[in-house]
Amino acid sequence: xxxxxxxxxxxxxxxxxxxxxxxxxxxSYKGLVSENDEKQIxxxxxDFSLLQxxxxxxxxxxxxxxxxxxxxxxxxxxxxHPTIQTHDxxxxxxxxxxxxxxxxxxxSNIELSGNVLIQKNNMSKRDSEQNVPKLSFKxxxxxxxxxxxxxxxxxxxxxxxxxxxxxxxxxxxxxKLDQQELRILSNVHAKFDPNP
Numbered sequence: 403x404x405x406x407x408x409x410x411x412x413x414x415x416x417x418x419x420x421x422x423x424x425x426x427x428x429x430s431y432k433g434l435v436s437e438n439d440e441k442q443i444x445x446x447x448x449d450f451s452l453l454q455x456x457x458x459x460x461x462x463x464x465x466x467x468x469x470x471x472x473x474x475x476x477x478x479x480x481x482x483h484p485t486i487q488t489h490d491x492x493x494x495x496x497x498x499x500x501x502x503x504x505x506x507x508x509x510s511n512i513e514l515s516g517n518v519l520i521q522k523n524n525m526s527k528r529d530s531e532q533n534v535p536k537l538s539f540k541x542x543x544x545x546x547x548x549x550x551x552x553x554x555x556x557x558x559x560x561x562x563x564x565x566x567x568x569x570x571x572x573x574x575x576x577x578k579l580d581q582q583e584l585r586i587l588s589n590v591h592a593k594f595d596p597n598p
Contacts, residue, residue, distance in 0.1 A: 442473065443472065445471075445472050446471050447469065447472075449468065452466070467484040478504065483501065484502075490579055496579070499518070500518045501516025511548065517542075518543045520546070522538040522540075538566070546559075546575075555576075556577070560572070560589075561574070568595050569593045572588060573586075573587060
């Protein structure tokens, strides 16, 4: 009886040491352990909206989205289904939508990707009485960079610009929102509908 108890004790110690060793080996496995420099999420927002203002209180841009994840080590944010509202040189509202966006820091460029759409609606007095916005332009591309500080947009991807007068397509775009400047870089094709 004494030998059975001693044997059981030795067997229990062997099982405990084996379990500890196996657990230690499992945790040290590189694919399952977070390394020190791995980018960890420090907060997460769902159905959120953020307002960026200047020192004078003027709205720079208004951002809303389905989800936002912020990474502690880099300070970067990933945004799912973002909508950015800002204004053009004439004060008219611009809406920028995409599938996903990434911003490295709170004051850096916002990189939008996946079905990027920029839309500007003009409302004349007659339209505003009927509450019907009139499309000024619609720009579509696959990715776009929005600089909220310089208020510039740019892309190297193919673009499609639809206005009341027709359609412009091309590759690459540079635009300053505070000026009436829009440059399509290459492969420009235009199709205009004559007004009667």
